[in-house]
Amino acid sequence: MTHQRHDAPVLVLGSTGQLGKLLRHHWRDRQDVTWQARHRGAVPVLDWSARDDLSALTRRLPRTRAVVALWGVRADRPDALGDNTELALRAIGIARATGADRVLHCSSAAVYRPGPDPLAETDIPAPINAYGQAKLDMEQAIAAEQDRDPKGPWNIVMRIGNVIGADSLSRAMAQASQDGTAVTLDRFADGTGPRRSFLSAAGLARSIAWLVDGPSHALPRVINLAATGATDMADLVRHAGLDLAWRPAPATAVPLVELDTSRLRRCIGQTDISAAAPDLMAGWSPAWGVTR
Template sequence: MNIQGVPVERVACSDPVLVLGGNGRLGRILHMRWANRPDVFWQARGPVAGIRWAPGVPWPGPARVRAIVALWGVVPGRGDPAANVPLACAAMALGAALGAERVLHCSSAAVYAPAPLPRNETQTDPRSAYGKAKLAMEQAIAAWQTANPQGPAACVLRIGNVAGADSAFAAIRHRGPVRVDRFAGGHGPRRSYLDHATLARVIDVLLTCPNTALPGVVNVANDGVIDMADLVRAAGRQLVWTPAKTPQAGTVLLDLTRLRQLVDPGPTDPATLLADAATLFRGQR
C-alpha cells in the first residue's frame, strides 16, 4: 500500500530473485534481512556462501530468474569508480540471458550537488569523481536499454547515506574523538539517511510492483535529514568541531515524492541507524 492508502499490485512469479554483490556492504545488509528467503540466490566474487561468479565466465547459477538486484560496484576509495559502468551493463546482459523482467541498480545521492532544498531525480549535478562515475553508469544503463529494447526493465536507486556505510560511522567505530565539519548555523553535515529495514522494504516493493509502476530512477532514503553531529552524540563519543572547508556541502536532502508513490519510507533516527551499523560491523568480524 502506498502513502495515499492505495494498494499497489504485486507481481507473483515462481522464478527466483538474483542478488549480485552479496559480499559487499549492501549485500550483507540485505542478506541479514533476507537470509531465510528461499526465492533469493546470492552471487559474489569472493569465498562467501552463494554463487561464485564474475562477468566473462560461464554463468553457473539458475537458468531463469524473475529479477536481478545489482548491489555490486566500486565504492569511494576502493578502486576505480569508472568500473561501475561495465558492471551495470553486465547486470543488464545477464538479466536478458536469464529472462529477468527487471534489474534494480544501486546509484547514489552523490549524483546531486549539496543544496538546502530537496533534490529530485531531474537535478543531477555531481561534484565528486564517484558521483560522476555513478551518473555515467546510469547513462550507460539507459543506452543499453535503447540498444536492447527487448531486454529487462531497469530501475536505478539513488540511495542516501546507509547506516554503517558512510564516513561518520567509520569514525564513530574507532576510538578517539570524532571530528565533524561545522557549517553556518552551528550544525554538522546533514544527510538523507537510510536504515536497513527500509532498504529491504523498498527493494522488495520495487521487485514486486507492476512494470508499469516501476520508476526508471528513484531516490531512496528515510524522511528528512539527520545531522552527523547527532550521530556522534547519540553514540556517546566526543565531538570535535572543525571549520567546514566547503560551506555549500552542509545539506543533501533527497526528494522522496516519487518513492512515496509506491511506499512510505517513514522516518528514522540516530539510535536506529547506530544499532543497524553495530549489526553490520559485528558481521564483519
C-alpha cells in the same frame, strides 16, 4: 494489479559487499534469493567474479525474475570508478540471459549538485566529484541500453542516500569505538554540522523488496532511496554514545544533501520514513561496524 511472478529466484550480485551483507541479514528468511559473490563464505552463494566469463555463469543459473546489482566501486577507489558502468552493463546482460524482467542498479546521491532544497529525481544531475560523475556515466549507459532494447529487462536506478552500516560515518564511528577516540565532524560558519539523507539497513531492505516484488507497471526508471528529511550527523554520533569533536568546515565541505523521497513514499504507500537517529540506528553497534 499484476505483480511480479514468484516462481523464479531473485539474483543478488555483490552479496559480500557492504550493502550485500546488510541485505543478506534482512532477507535471511527469504527462500527465493540466489546470492552472488567472488568467493564462498558462510552463506550459500553463487561463487563467481564479475570478470569471469558471462556465458559460463548463465549456464549455471536458473531462470531469474529480478536482478539486484549491489556490486560497484566505491569513492575510495578513484582509479577504478569507470568499472561501475561495466558492472551495470554486465548485470543487464545477466538479466537478459536468465529471463529477468527487471534490474535494480545502485547509484548515489552524489549525482546531484547539493543545494538548500531536497533533490528530486527530475533535477538535472550535476555531480561535484569524480565518484558522482562515474555514477552518472553509469546511469547514462543504463538509459542508453534501455532505449536500445526497450523490450528487454526494465532498469531501475536507485539513487541511494547514506546507508547506516555502509557509509563513511558508520566506519568512522566503528573506528572511534574501537580506538576510544572522538568522531570529528565539520562545523560551518552558522554553527551547524553536516546534514545528510540517511537510510537504515532495514529501510534499504524494505525498499529493495518492494522494487523486486512490486507490480512491474509501477516501477520508475529512477528513484531516490532515503528516509524522509535530512539527519544531523551529530545526532547519530551522540546516539551511538560516542564523543564528538568539531573542526572548521573547509570551503569544499557541503552542509546539506537531502533527497526528495516523494516518489519512494508514493511507490511503497508510506507517508513517512523516519529520519530520527534512534530509528535509523536501530540494531546498529559500533563494535560491529555494520548494522545487523
